[in-house]
Amino acid sequence: MTIEEIKTEILKTESKIVLLSHKNPDGDTIGSALALYHLFSNLNIDTTMIVPNDFPDFLKWMPGADRFIVATKEEKLAHQSINNATLIFFIDFNNYDRINHIEHIVKKNNAPKILIDHHPNPEYFFDFSLSGVTVSSTAELIYSFISHLGYSNKINKSIAESLFTGIMTDTGCFSHNSSKPETFETVAKLLHTGIDKNKIYNNLYNNFSENRMRLLGYALYEKMIVLSQYHTAFFSLSEKELQKFNFQLGDEEGMVNYLLSIKNIIFAVIILEKKNYVKLSFRSKGFFPANYIAKRYFHGGGHLNAAGGKSYKSLSETITKLQTILKDDQALQKYF
Missing domain, CATH: 3.10.310.30 (Diaminopimelate Epimerase; Chain A, domain 1)
Structure with missing residues (x-):
């Protein structure tokens, strides 16, 4: 599939998109999924986010975090959403063993499967792959994906907060895998939306028990x-x-x-x-x-x-x- 074909699939009236995050979710997979969720929802597209198991409380402050279906808690709803999906995104993981017990349901659905991920050694069952191991985070790739769709002008504060969270957490506050100018150029564009970097940092790192x-x-x-x-x-x-x-x-x-x-x-x-x-x-x-x-x-x-x-x-x-x-x-x- 090409970007143009993906955009066509997304914008179909009958589209039902499922955004899958990996087991033991971290800030990158949660932030990246939320960014796409806000974008597609703003385009009035039926979109569902699913995680195999629950994620930490310090990530639940993000707008929309309460809309994730946690498969271990809502198995029937998760299976139903996957069965009905017309487009499935794999976000921040690149093989089936990262989604545990919902793997068999995903495999049964023949809908196009889209990979957006920055981990090495991806499996080759995807219809479209945006993958780069030298990129700081999947969130940075999501920003690029949104831009290639032609929707960079639709990146609002909720999307920007989500992407900034993904980049910040996956680079350890920019302490590793973050030496490329493109990473900071992306961050600069996110900051231009008016997000509060200090608030995000406090919610993530000054919020422990x-x-x-x-x-x-x-x-x-x-x-x-x-x-x-x-x-x-x-x-x-x-x-x-x-x-x-x-x-x-x-x-x-x-x-x-x-x-x-x-x-x-x-x-x-x-x-x-x-x-x-x-x-x-x-x-x-x-x-x-x-x-x-x-x-x-x-x-x-x-x-x-x-x-x-x-x-x-x-x-x-x-x-x-x-x-x-x-x-x-x-x-x-x-x-x-």
Whole structure:
């Protein structure tokens, strides 16, 4: 499909658009979906947003965030919306395993499928793909997509807030994957709409609970391990420890960056014990390939400097595995 053909599909009277976000949604997938939702709704197009599971409270301040269908809570409505869709957007993910239990419903629908994403190694089942791994965020690609549709003049404050949120969160407040002028040119155009950058920052980063701050302090003081020979720092938290601090969805957001701020540390990991698996979040500096470790060893993936994965071993076995990888993987030794 071409941009012109997509625009024709969007503007058809009978169009029913579904915007899919990935599981464990972050600011980029939520902000990007909301931006398209506001655009299409303003064009009087029937548009539905679906997330496989719920997203953190610090993202729920954005206009329209309450209109997401959370598939784990409203499964029947999610399935019905997908079955009726005439156009399906995959936003900030590029393979089916990122939408969990709604995958089979999406596969059954033969409607055109549109990919807008900036992660590596996309699957090839899309009718149109706007993909670029060197772009800061999917939100930046959404801005480009809207412009190519000829609707840049329709970017209002709600759309701009959503896109700014996506870019800011996925670059760690412009600390990584944000060195291209095009990113800041896009941000400048968003600021020209009159959005309040300070309000957005406060809603995202100055909005945590007291329990979350105490958990962070505990993790850094009691649980942090520094492996200076590998320029690596990590901490792990058991399910019991998380419960002690009344852990809530999204409480881990940004914690790994504290480890990366240590002098001479180029690789940081947080390891959280969940009910049926162990979650790992990776961050790195420079050319250290966080996504290589995530993909090769931990059923995950992501970007060079920001990635995630899972382990189905115990918490202690996962920690041992990570340390063994750093010690034995020959491809990593040049970084140490």
